[in-house]
Amino acid sequence: MQKIEFDEQCQHCGGTGLYRGLGERDGFAVVCNYCEGTGKYHFVHIYEEFTGRKESEGVATVIQCNPGIVVGGLLDFG
Numbered sequence: 631m632q633k634i635e636f637d638e639q640c641q642h643c644g645g646t647g648l649y650r651g652l653g654e655r656d657g658f659a660v661v662c663n664y665c666e667g668t669g670k671y672h673f674v675h676i677y678e679e680f681t682g683r684k685e686s687e688g689v690a691t692v693i694q695c696n697p698g699i700v701v702g703g704l705l706d707f708g
Contacts, residue, residue, distance in 0.1 A: 634675045640665035 639645040643662035647669040650659045661667040693701060 645669040
């Protein structure tokens, strides 16, 4: 397992620690929910390093894309 970890500026409040949206008017703000008022967000991403494409068991047919309907299997109305 690999891990990337760093502090970044909170994207929701722009680093101010204060959030102003549709409900905050006339000079009002609320403490940013995402960074808890710190202005920074601690980002952690844990991942498994790619070592090559893996086999997929149980697949008999591969199509380029699903046309938006059910593919595979037959319904039995008998």
